Amino acid sequence: MRTPRMTVVGAGSWGTTIASLAARNVPVLLWAREPGLAERITATHENPDYLAGHPLHPELKATASLAAAADQADVVVMAVPTHAFRQVLAELAPHVRPWVPVVSAAKGFEEGTNKRMSEVIAEELPGHPAGVLSGPNLAVEVLTGLAAAAVIAMPDLSVAQRLQGLMRTRLFRVYTATDVIGVEVGGAVKNVVAIAAGMADGLGTGDNTRAMVICRGVAEMTRLGVAMGGNPATCAGLTGLGDAIATSISPLSRNRSLGMQIARGKTVEEATHGSHMVTEGVRASRASHELAEKLGVDAPIIREINAVVNEGRTPQEAFRGLLHVKPATESEAG
Numbered sequence: 001m002r003t004p005r006m007t008v009v010g011a012g013s014w015g016t017t018i019a020s021l022a023a024r025n026v027p028v029l030l031w032a033r034e035p036g037l038a039e040r041i042t043a044t045h046e047n048p049d050y051l052a053g054h055p056l057h058p059e060l061k062a063t064a065s066l067a068a069a070a071d072q073a074d075v076v077v078m079a080v081p082t083h084a085f086r087q088v089l090a091e092l093a094p095h096v097r098p099w100v101p102v103v104s105a106a107k108g109f110e111e112g113t114n115k116r117m118s119e120v121i122a123e124e125l126p127g128h129p130a131g132v133l134s135g136p137n138l139a140v141e142v143l144t145g146l147a148a149a150a151v152i153a154m155p156d157l158s159v160a161q162r163l164q165g166l167m168r169t170r171l172f173r174v175y176t177a178t179d180v181i182g183v184e185v186g187g188a189v190k191n192v193v194a195i196a197a198g199m200a201d202g203l204g205t206g207d208n209t210r211a212m213v214i215c216r217g218v219a220e221m222t223r224l225g226v227a228m229g230g231n232p233a234t235c236a237g238l239t240g241l242g243d244a245i246a247t248s249i250s251p252l253s254r255n256r257s258l259g260m261q262i263a264r265g266k267t268v269e270e271a272t273h274g275s276h277m278v279t280e281g282v283r284a285s286r287a288s289h290e291l292a293e294k295l296g297v298d299a300p301i302i303r304e305i306n307a308v309v310n311e312g313r314t315p316q317e318a319f320r321g322l323l324h325v326k327p328a329t330e331s332e333a334g
């Protein structure tokens with residue numbers, strides 16, 4: 001049997017990192033939107049736009065042709081942000097061979113529909129196994145070889161096990177799971193939690209506050225995940241609590257950084273202006289809030305963060321709003 005080939009779609013920080021890592025195991029083709037960037041990656045083994053100064057695997061090749069990227073793929077990993085996910089997938093779809101698994105590496109819901117990315121995959125590529133790769137995986141840390149772990153969740157465990165072998169390296173441990181919903185909800189909501197934690201840091205609160213924000217944020221994530229059909233244990237693992245911790249404490253996190261800047265008086269537009277990088281938590285707060293409302297899930301942190309980033313509430317007002325949470329037992333509290 002020939003070695004399976006992987007295609008990674010999206011040459012931002014995370015797509016480039018996954019592609020470089022997997023290139024140790026199998027032939028990988030990385031799709032970049034800009035032909036110039038694709039040529040640079042293939043020729044110089046570096047992505048100057050997103051990961052300057054970090055050498056990539058010498059065997060990694062890139063292309064700007066979606067047809068070429070999809071044509072030979074035995075697995076497709078989608079690493080474009082949620083706002084571009086469906087459109088890129090629709091363009092890719094005619095070129096993907098039947099039954100090839102498609103894995104989302106994005107963290108968020110689709111704007112407008114609030115669908116999970118694996119649902120978008122199922123709609124655009126019906127019949128293909130659709131799943132998700134997620135975890136506490138700040139791209140630069142993973143690329144530079146600092147030990148990390150992720151979860152690949154597919155509805156069929158045997159497919160997840162096959163993909164696990166393509167992605168894992170000595171320092172990047174990949175676990176398998178079948179709870180696609182729980183993993184996807186965790187990846188989206190942790191971005192909202194990270195904005196909240198950054199906001200708390202920016203307001204000058206302490207480590208106790210940060211721990212409270214993370215734990216209560218994960219409680220909201222868990223309630224929402226369960227209401228959507230996920231397993232509560234998933235939210236306590238790498239892709240829920242684990243990622244909420246990494247993103248809420250790391251200076252590398254764009255979501256945490258956004259929260260800090262808002263707390264220091266910037267608007268979302270001012271805080272993100274000039275950055276070509278994606279901050280998924282802005283869209284994820286609106287979607288998570290709408291999903292929580294629709295499903296009758298108590299989610300005060302998500303509600304307040306959405307009010308700040310999408311509706312003009314100030315961080316101080318949001319903080320005061322959270323002080324009015326009703327007394328309750330820890331397991332039922334908002």
Ligand SMILES: NC(=O)C1=CN([C@@H]2O[C@H](COP(=O)(O)OP(=O)(O)OC[C@H]3O[C@@H](n4cnc5c(N)ncnc54)[C@H](OP(=O)(O)O)[C@@H]3O)[C@@H](O)[C@H]2O)C=CC1
Binds near residue numbers: 013082083106276
């Ligand atoms: N960075 C990280 O540490 C991690 C990120 N993630 C998730 O991965 C996803 C991608 O994030 P990340 O790689 O960090 O993002 P970056 O901001 O680093 O890069 C964004 C990528 O998406 C491409 N892109 C943006 N808009 C479009 C569009 N309309 N059509 C086609 N391509 C587009 C960009 O192409 P171009 O350069 O041409 O604009 C670029 O390749 C997000 O959902 C994120 O939450 C998950 C784990 C870790």
Ligand SMILES: O=C(CO)COP(=O)(O)O
Binds near residue numbers: 253280
């Ligand atoms: O998802 C991530 C780490 O797991 C990246 O987080 P940011 O998008 O906040 O940088």
